[in-house]
Amino acid sequence: MGQKVAGTCYIKIDGEQIVITGGVECPLSKVKRETIMPGYFKEEDLAAFISVDALKTPGFPFQKIAEGQDMTITAEFKDGSSYVLSGAYAVDEIKVTGDDGKVSLKFEGVSGDWQ
Helix, strand or coil: CCCCCCCCCEEEECCEEECEEEEEECCCCCEEEEEEECCEEEEEECCEEEEEEEECCCCCCHHHHHHCCCEEEEEECCCCCEEEEEEEEEECCCCECCCCCEEEEEEEECEEEEC
16 A cells, blocks of 8 residues: 655645745754764754745735744645744745746744644
8 A cells, every 4th residue: 555755735824825836844853963972962953944945926925924023834745744833934035036936935933843
């Protein structure tokens, strides 16, 4: 029996769905570990994030994305899981490409939880 593990994803910004091109990234862990010497490691907290490539459609919420400082971003995956980023804000440059209308977005936030 086959099992669905990938496919169409959905992104919502404060409940408003945007059109995406498919690529969505969310972290699976909240920490980064690095070995200092075998058997000993250090651990650093990682920022919760969602990275996605969206399409600039009519009514695209540029202002909300650019000015938002406490958004809730939800990534819904085809396998039925969701990642919810709360206290979110856009990081890096927000720009659109003219040849394909793609908007590359990265959001970081206070917390990210898998559901």
